[in-house]
Amino acid sequence: MQRGQLMRAMRVSLLLCLLALCLPGARSLAAGVNEAALLNEKPARLLSEYNLFSDGPAQIPVDGVLPYDLVTPLFSDYASKFRFVHVPPGKTAAYADPEVFDFPVGSALIKTFAYPADLRAPEKDVRLIETRLLIRQPDGWKAWAYVWNDDMRDARLKLAGKRLHIQAIGLDGGPLEIDYAVPNANQCKGCHALGKTITPIGPTARHLNRDHVYSDGVENQLLAWSKRQILSAAPRPQDAPRAANWQDTAEPIDRRARSYLDINCAHCHRLEGPASNSGLFLTFGESDKRRWGHRKRPVAAGRGSGGYTYDIDPGKATSSILIFRMKSQDPGIMMPELGRSLVHSEAVTMLEAWIDQME
Amino acid sequence: MRKSAQRVGILLVVLTFGTAVMAADSVTVLPGPDAAEQLQEALITAEPGSTINLAEGRFEIIDGLSLDIADITIRGAGMDQTILSFDGQKGGGEGFLITSDNVILEDFAVENSKGDGIKSKAADQITYRRIRVEWTGGPDETNGAYGIYPVESKNVLIEDCVVRGASDAGIYVGQSENIIVRNSTAAYNVAGIEIENSKYADVYGNTVTHNTGGILVFDLPNLPVMGGHSVRVFDNRVVDNDTDNFAPAGNILGMVGRGTGIMVMANRNVHVFANTLKNNDTVHVLIATYPNDFDDDNYIPHPRAVMVRKNIYEEGGARPAGDVGDIISNVTGTPVPDIVWDGVVPLTEWVTWTSAEDRIYIQEPEGTTFANLKMIQNTLYPWGASPDRAIADYAGTLPEPKAVTLPQLKTRN
Secondary structure, X not given: OOHHHHHHHHHHHXXXXXXXXXXXXXXXXXXXXXXXXXXXXXXXXXXXXXXXXXXXXXXXEOOOOEEEOOOOOOOOOOOEEEEEEEXXXXXXXXXXXXXXXXXXXXXXXXXXXXXXXXXOOOOOOEEEXXXXXXXXXXXXXXXXXXXXXXXXXXXXXXXXOEEEEEEEEXXXXXXXXXXXXXXXXXXXXXXXXXXXXXXXXXXXXXXXXXXXXXXXXXXXXXXXXXXXOOEEOOOOHHHOOOOOOOOOOOOXXXXXXXXXXXHHHXXXXXXXXXXXXXXXXXXXXXXXXOOOOEOOOOOOOHHHHOOOOEOEOOOOHHXXXXXXXXXXXXXXXXXXXXXXXXXXXXXXXXXXXXXXXXX | OHHHHHHHHHHXXXXXXXXXXXXXXXXXXXXXXXXXXXXXXXXXHOOOOOEEEEOOEEEEOOEEEEEOOOOEEEEOOOOOOEEEEOOOOOEEEEEEEEOOOOEEEEEEEEEOOOOEEEEXXXXXXXXXXXXEEEOOOOOOOOOOOOOEEEEOOXXXXXXOOEEEOOOOEEEEEEOOEEEEEEOOEEEOOOEEEEXXXXXXXXXXXXXXXXXXXXEEEEOOOOOOOOOOEEEEEEOOEEEOOOOOOOOOOOOHHHHOOOOEEEEEEXXXXXXXXXXXXXXXXXXXXXXXXXXXXXXXXXXXOOOEEEEEEOOEEOXXXXXXXXXHHHHHHXXXXXXXXXXEEOOOOOHHHHHOOOOHHHOEEEEOOOOOOEEEOOHHHHHHXXXXXXXXXOHHHHOOOOOOOOOOOOHHHHOXX
């Protein structure tokens, strides 16, 4: 290109930019999130209609969609997860604790489930399975699941759920067969119902309070969200609560265990959750020993009790119902009821150690 | 064509009765390879006010079904004609979960679910009518826990249902209020019918047979809803309860002795009358205190204000079984008396007295046998304790709870 041409091209593009800034509604013309689709009462048939990704198969989001991670994530049959948040321009989520942040209408939480061919190389040969959306609409949160097509170009809405057979190489190098269940719209509520309404689970201050590797460097997520003006009124990270990473052996085992139970169980096992009738409450902040299972007898466990007397039998992991149910793969026994077909044996080992040292 | 015929029919109803009948649509799901997905999709996309018809036949279901839309009727072709089979179930804590209000379930069966049969949680106005829940292999500890399982619900109607084989309770109503369980059959379960941590319940006209325990009215500690009260158990046939306890160990029901006819544990204001009790192996009527240690200041472990009157007692108590059967028969010998109370009261009352409105009252026909086991004395000085069999000393009456009324029955009449 000649220098003159280059200058002309730059002037033209500058002019276009200025024009775009002046034009009302120009923002929606840009390649950003399709805010209207998010607010539509009816879910889009294809994930691409929301325009959340500039490169869907590579899970590269458009501007305005920010990736995030949790301190301790929910276990879902060893699936890898890509999480993103979108808050509509000009609005912010209000900081809250211990509940999830209060997201404004038009927000979306996006989570893609994927499996690498070999769990020991999580970045390589990743196959996308489904992308779940939680969309904040005027009358509350909506939950939809989109299953990726075989060609990985787009994902399609699935209301009634679906079972997928997935094969991978496990962490131990052996073959892993996963009977993966895409949830139906009601099963979404099975975990996301708080009282009668749907609510997110992950984005609490304690589970977001960690560093994330952004394209322009490493930053604490609470800071990053505040700077990008999608979160308001957040305290400094050092003043905000932080859950423990369940794998971090530098943390006290009590914090690791309670953090794991918090994210994996407490969405149901809390007073306002689907498992309220059990009387077992596993939120991170639950301080009543009996309520979090310490020498607590089962109520409606049926054969889920495994013949044991207490949910947590201090000093005796092998006779604790909590461990028995986490080790089971029988639908009439296993916990959690949804979202797993395999045993999370690494976490079970950690929880066994926690109970064994308990008095 | 058929649909328009239905619309005309609805229109006629509206014109004839002049009431606000919703112009309700209905869908029909047929058995077949895609039936499970079609049914679940219908359960998700149904319009409030509509009916989902299940055609005659067998539906093979792999994942738990669920409904979260209000004002829905799900109607099969009969409890022996329309069968939801969960033999190959892979996921879900129950066969069918209902979490919405004003739902009617009619004329179908749920078989062999891996966990509970049908559970309704936090639902107002739930009706189970001519529903069968069964584990077809007979009593087995690997069967699911509860057959029909409303919990934290309000206005519960269970009528003309059949439940067999539950490894906990066939019909179990927990942490709920305003309940009618009537004209149903519970057989070969650990407990036939159980009302737990619930208030305002009428249990009548049921046939409860070949279970371990017949009808249980329990209150348990450490639960969000406690303090069960105002329960009437009447006009039931509680006969031939003779199945060995097959509850998985660790469950509270594991303690129930084989052939316990009607059992009241904790609770307040429970009236047991006009039932027929026959051939229950351990005891016809047992009134007991919660036997385990507990740590809950708000929980009252003692049964309070229990009235047992005008029941018909035939043979029974001849083959007491289990720990509780042993404890009782060690004190009373066999056959065990018709009515047994453990006699446990709060210690303050034991050294003084129990006020009149909190006592146990028995008003039975001549010849009815009774024992107060006096378990406190029995524990403190077993050499000097003997049961109190003087049934006449327990004469008296208590005001009876009012009959339960349900909104879903009112709108029908």
